[in-house]
Amino acid sequence: MPRQAYVNGSYKPHREAAVHIEDRGYLFADGVYEVVPVHNGILVDEDLHLDRLDRSLSELQIEAPMSRPALKLVSRELMRRNGLNNGFLYMQVTRGVAPRDHKFPHDTKPALVMMTRQMKPHSEKVLSEGLKVITLPDQRWARCDIKSVSLLPNVLGKQAAAEAGAYEAWQVDGDGQVTEGTSTNAWIVTEGNRVITRNASNAILNGITRITLLNLIRTEGYELEERSFSVEEARAAREAFLTSSTSFVLPVTQIDGQPVGNGHPGILTTKLRQHYMDYMQSLRQSA
Ligand code: PDD
Numbered sequence: 001m002p003r004q005a006y007v008n009g010s011y012k013p014h015r016e017a018a019v020h021i022e023d024r025g026y027l028f029a030d031g032v033y034e035v036v037p038v039h040n041g042i043l044v045d046e047d048l049h050l051d052r053l054d055r056s057l058s059e060l061q062i063e064a065p066m067s068r069p070a071l072k073l074v075s076r077e078l079m080r081r082n083g084l085n086n087g088f089l090y091m092q093v094t095r096g097v098a099p100r101d102h103k104f105p106h107d108t109k110p111a112l113v114m115m116t117r118q119m120k121p122h123s124e125k126v127l128s129e130g131l132k133v134i135t136l137p138d139q140r141w142a143r144c145d146i147k148s149v150s151l152l153p154n155v156l157g158k159q160a161a162a163e164a165g166a167y168e169a170w171q172v173d174g175d176g177q178v179t180e181g182t183s184t185n186a187w188i189v190t191e192g193n194r195v196i197t198r199n200a201s202n203a204i205l206n207g208i209t210r211i212t213l214l215n216l217i218r219t220e221g222y223e224l225e226e227r228s229f230s231v232e233e234a235r236a237a238r239e240a241f242l243t244s245s246t247s248f249v250l251p252v253t254q255i256d257g258q259p260v261g262n263g264h265p266g267i268l269t270t271k272l273r274q275h276y277m278d279y280m281q282s283l284r285q286s287a
Helices: 024-028 046-059 068-082 124-129 152-163 208-220 231-235 267-282
Strands: 004-007 010-013 031-039 087-094 111-118 131-137 168-172 185-189 195-197 224-226 239-244 248-255
Touching: 004 068, 010 068, 024 087, 031 046, 031 267, 046 068, 046 087, 046 208, 068 087, 068 111, 124 248, 131 152, 131 239, 152 168, 168 231, 185 231, 195 208, 208 224, 208 239, 208 248, 208 267, 231 248, 239 267, 248 267
Parallel strands: 131 168, 131 248, 195 224
Antiparallel strands: 004 010, 004 111, 031 087, 087 111, 185 195, 185 239, 239 248
């Protein structure tokens, strides 16, 4: 059976799934999204993702398209239809379809689309060699805590990284402090083996992988600081890594062409990745 997508109330073959040209998501990027990892058929941290979706929607005064139980039902049905075991579920909610006008319409129904994508496990090469990142100025708006589909600076940053032969761009604020990657959160490990990641604020997306990993780090008793760090501190760090729903925990071994630490994935990074993988493996599906 061909892959299917969910579009505003119906399941459609993926390649025919489309929205109206006056959907405000298309015209104004007036919408939000979530990427929920699926591991062994289980939606990882589903409720945390749905909590963040609710928050993004309410910050933008967009109504929820359906109740949480209904969203969960549609998610599971789409995964079932697509035989999704490992990959992710993408969901996007926009303010809906209305004649083009910047100010909000009052009578539109929010639009909901969902799709799934299979993912292969991360390659041995990435795990054994790590990833390269570049740094560049953070050109985004002041509400990066909202998971908005308005991603142009992120798109340009990721493209610049790719053109430089890197996987990710770490964005840097006006004070020379790293905010986060274009689609991942940024972490370093100091010479004293302290794990550092920027504190949650309007300057970053509070990643669900970040939240879960912070909990695992606390449970395991590693030293932790949630604070900003400069590009210089990152370049001088012993280890570096990034997190997201599609990367989980991946080592960073080069920043702006300079090796991080000894240039190999860090010991603590490798342990933290394993803790996260074990965590996903331990999950059972909630209703
Ligand atoms: N990106 N920071 C940004 C800017 C992101 O877009 C993401 C997620 C993250 C990590 O968040 P989480 O751990 O909840 O995935 C941090 C998704 C994966 C994407 O846009 O594809």
